[in-house]
Amino acid sequence: MTRLLLIDDEAPFVRAMRVSLTAMGYEVTSASTGAAGLAKVATTVPEIVVLDLGLPDMDGLDVLKQLRTWTEVPVIVLSARHRDDAKVAALDAGADDYVTKPFSMDELLARIRATLRRRPGGAVEDPIVETDAFRIDLAAKQVTVNGEAVRLTPTEWNVLEVLVRNQGKLVSQRQLLQEVWGPQYTTETEYLRVYLAALRRKLEPTPSQPRHFITEPGMGYRFVA
Amino acid sequence: MTRLLLIDDEAPFVRAMRVSLTAMGYEVTSASTGAAGLAKVATTVPEIVVLDLGLPDMDGLDVLKQLRTWTEVPVIVLSARHRDDAKVAALDAGADDYVTKPFSMDELLARIRATLRRRPGGAVEDPIVETDAFRIDLAAKQVTVNGEAVRLTPTEWNVLEVLVRNQGKLVSQRQLLQEVWGPQYTTETEYLRVYLAALRRKLEPTPSQPRHFITEPGMGYRFVA
DNA sequence: TGGCGCCGTAGAGATCGCGTTAAGAGGGCT
DNA sequence: AGCCCTCTTAACGCGATCTCTACGGCGCCA
Numbered sequence: 001m002t003r004l005l006l007i008d009d010e011a012p013f014v015r016a017m018r019v020s021l022t023a024m025g026y027e028v029t030s031a032s033t034g035a036a037g038l039a040k041v042a043t044t045v046p047e048i049v050v051l052d053l054g055l056p057d058m059d060g061l062d063v064l065k066q067l068r069t070w071t072e073v074p075v076i077v078l079s080a081r082h083r084d085d086a087k088v089a090a091l092d093a094g095a096d097d098y099v100t101k102p103f104s105m106d107e108l109l110a111r112i113r114a115t116l117r118r119r120p121g122g123a124v125e126d127p128i129v130e131t132d133a134f135r136i137d138l139a140a141k142q143v144t145v146n147g148e149a150v151r152l153t154p155t156e157w158n159v160l161e162v163l164v165r166n167q168g169k170l171v172s173q174r175q176l177l178q179e180v181w182g183p184q185y186t187t188e189t190e191y192l193r194v195y196l197a198a199l200r201r202k203l204e205p206t207p208s209q210p211r212h213f214i215t216e217p218g219m220g221y222r223f224v225a
Numbered sequence: 226m227t228r229l230l231l232i233d234d235e236a237p238f239v240r241a242m243r244v245s246l247t248a249m250g251y252e253v254t255s256a257s258t259g260a261a262g263l264a265k266v267a268t269t270v271p272e273i274v275v276l277d278l279g280l281p282d283m284d285g286l287d288v289l290k291q292l293r294t295w296t297e298v299p300v301i302v303l304s305a306r307h308r309d310d311a312k313v314a315a316l317d318a319g320a321d322d323y324v325t326k327p328f329s330m331d332e333l334l335a336r337i338r339a340t341l342r343r344r345p346g347g348a349v350e351d352p353i354v355e356t357d358a359f360r361i362d363l364a365a366k367q368v369t370v371n372g373e374a375v376r377l378t379p380t381e382w383n384v385l386e387v388l389v390r391n392q393g394k395l396v397s398q399r400q401l402l403q404e405v406w407g408p409q410y411t412t413e414t415e416y417l418r419v420y421l422a423a424l425r426r427k428l429e430p431t432p433s434q435p436r437h438f439i440t441e442p443g444m445g446y447r448f449v450a
Numbered sequence: 451t452g453g454c455g456c457c458g459t460a461g462a463g464a465t466c467g468c469g470t471t472a473a474g475a476g477g478g479c480t
Numbered sequence: 481a482g483c484c485c486t487c488t489t490a491a492c493g494c495g496a497t498c499t500c501t502a503c504g505g506c507g508c509c510a
Contacts, residue, residue, distance in 0.1 A: 074343070084329040091335035096343060097322065098336075104309040110316040111323075118321065118343055141395035141444065153497060154443035189456085190500075197458060208458085217456060217507085378486060415489070418468060425469095433469090442467060442496065 002116065005046035006030040007037035007063065008078070009056050017050075020105050026112075034058040038066055046073060048116055050108075053079040053090070061093055068094035074115045076108075129164050131212055131225045134203045136164055143203065150202050155180065159195045163213070163223035172220040196221060227341065230271035231255040232262035232288065233303070234281050242275075245330050259283035263291060264407065270383075271298060273341055275333075278304040278315070286318055293319035295403040299340045301333075354389050356437055356450045358430045361389055368428065375427050380405065384420045388438065388448035397445040421446060 004026040008014050014030050021028045029044050031037035034055045041049060049067070053060030064075060077095040079086060087098045096115050099108060127139035134145045141157060143150045152160065158180045163171055173192055177185040185191075196215070200207040214222045229246060233239050234257040246253045254269050256262035259280045266274060274292070278285030289300060302320040304311060312323045321340050324333060352364035359370045366382060368375045377385065383405045388396055398417055402410040410416075421440070425432040439447045 072343075084331050087332050088335040091332075091339040094342075096339060107309050107312050107316075110313040114316040114321060117319075140393055140447075141441070142393075142447075151441070155498070157444065188499095191498090193456095193458060194499085197460095200458095215457070380487070413488095414467080416487090418470085419488085422469060422471095440468070 001025065001027045002048070003027045003029070003044060003046040004112070005037065005040055005044060005049045007032075007034070007040075007049065007055070008052035009033065009054070010052075016105075020109070024109060032056075034060065034063040037063060041067060041071065041073065048112060049073055049075045050112070051075050051077050051095075053077060053081070053086075061089060064090065064093050064095060074118075076111060076115060078103075078108075129167065129225060133205050133212065136160070138164065145203060152202065153198075156195055156198055156202075159192075160199055163221060167223055167225065170216055170220050170222045174220075176220060192221070226250065226252045227273070228252045228254070228269060228271040229337070230262065230265055230269060230274045232257075232259070232265075232274065232280070233277035234258065234279070235277070241330075245334070249334060257281075259285065259288040262288060266292060266296065266298065273337060274298055274300045275337070276300055276302050276320075278302060278306070278311075286315060289315065289318050289320060291408065295400075295408045301336060301340060303328075303333075354392065354450060358437065359428045361385070363389065370428060377427065378423075381420055381423055381427075384417075385424055388446060392448055392450065395441055395445050395447045399445075401445065417446070 002025070004021060006014060006017055006021075006028060008017075008030065009032040011032075014032070018028050018030065029040060029046065031040045034057050037049075037051070037055075040046075051060060051064060055063065060077070060079070064077065067073070067075065074096045075094065076097045076099060077090045078099050078101060079090070080101045081087075082100050087100075090098050097111050099111060127137060129136040129138070134143060134150070136143050138161065143152060143160070159176065162176055162179045173189050174186050176192060177188060181188070181191065196213055197207075200210050200213055204210050204212060212224055214224060216222060227250070229251040231239060231242055231246075231253060233242075233255065236257075239255050239257070243253045243255065254265060254271065256265045259282050262274075262276070262280075265271075276285060276288060280288065285302070285304070289302065292298070292300065299321045300319065301322045301324060302315045303324050303326060304315070305326045306312075307325050312325075315323050322336050324336060352362060354361045354363070359368060359375070361368050363386065368377060368385070384401065387401055387404045398414050399411050401417060402413060406413070406416065421438055422432075425435050425438055429435050429437060437449055439449060441447060
């Protein structure tokens, strides 16, 4: 769940935002003053901040500048000011986007998505899976056993990838066949036997007694770390 | 110098933009149609794209979508449409920002700066890669073997750059083709064979037994230091 | 205990993919 | 125009990979 911090002092607006954002799957916290906002960034470590420049206790721009002295968390600035120099000042102070009021909730949500998309950790899953015997780097498409790279053929890799992405879950023979060989393959289980044997031979410490590539007779296969 | 590609068909506007942007230190190229824009992204490899949605030959949104099938270059969209759903559609299609006309040049410049600032690799820039056999200076576009400069053709350099920027990671044949030759190239693997052979001949101590430009049969290539 | 289904293993043949070489086309420079 | 560099494209041989078959083992059930 993505944590979002909303710094704004208008209670009705905050309530409306909270409803919409929560519905979209964000975990929303809020602060009504600049000082409280700065504190909450430190305590809740949000993945994105929405900052209204019109705050009661301090200039919103100063809040932003202070944030930027120690964190690069994405900040979307809201403001009623349409003047160019205000936008330029906010953007150059480290804002990632600047939205002028009034705006539609849809647009703000889209801008939040666009901003989060740029963050490396935003939606990318952990690409490295490690077991006691070997290490799989999904992003680099590389497998190492005892620190040494192991070469897999394309089909071997595809089978491995499907199993690892469904780590711990049972993958049916049918599903495995269709994801690797294509939708028209449904009963060619002999392929699976051949390639699972290859994977075990290359990766399992004791191929005849597999501990990571488990056969569920009559059902399918399961990868466990 | 930051390379910027402007895709817009209104000549006066393009001229004005070019003057301002060049004055700000950008290296500006431009295209007046969507098709030309797509081609120029592939050939000039800009660090940021400014895309006007109102193009004569194709829908600007389609240009954006096509770009996003193979590159993550930041794109700022310009449009005369203020409607929310247009903004949402563009942002969700992969735009990094959406600016409605009319806008001030100062604001656009600030948004370009803000977008470039959060570009990945902003702080993890590593322009020099060294192996036991050769040395690659990505910034200076120079390769030396035993201290001696080696001449690479433009295409050779592009292939090398893509591989080195993905150091350690497997680069699929498709990705390599699209990043070097453009999005319409997907299956011309014979090019890769020829250029990888050239790189190995020029850089590897033993070209017939490559240790840095590794082939993963059926999958792609990998550069390892 | 015997049959049956499912799995693991080995291997053979056909196909695929890669490295290499070389020739022709196109473009820029002198 | 002539030359040179670069890119594109084709052809060949070899090794790797995929597909498919055969056989033996194991557990389950009557």
